Amino acid sequence: MTQHEGLKRILLAAASALAILSAVPEAGATTWTFTYIATEATWTAPGTGVYTFDLYGAQGGAGGNGTMAGGLGAEAGGGITLTQGTVLTIFVGEQGHASAWYGGGGGGGGGSFVLAGTSTLAAAGGGGGGGAYSGGGVGLSGRNGGNGG
DSSP: OOHHHHHHHHHHHHOOEEEEEEOOTTTOSEEEEEEOOSSOEEEEOSSSEEEEEEEEOOOOOOBTTTTBOOOOOOEEEEEEEEOTTOEEEEEOOOOOOOOSSTTOOOOOOOOEEEEETTEEEEEEOOOOOOOSSSOOOOOOBSSOOOOOO
């Protein structure tokens, strides 16, 4: 495992996040990072060009009174061409809540999403909550989700 792969795994396990990277001349070589804030955020493209997005879904909460780990959130990303002034709506998922008793399951982690108006540009699913007797499944990337485990 490379150092970069290890960093991604730590970030996926800790919390969800979303980063926008730009080399557009008007923006300079800039990175914008968004973390969970319990509401949507907006961001406006400072120039026309290709922007790279890295999204991470949140980890699911532990089940079985903390003994069964929640699944890790998905990672999704890619380049998107935007025109100057394009306004994006950004949602960053919250980590699922852990079960407080041995026989209970944890809550699923929230997904992270980037929208332009009503169009979804990118999405990363949250991880499944840990079960009472087994761990949670890993989140999925893309526009359609699936079982968390």
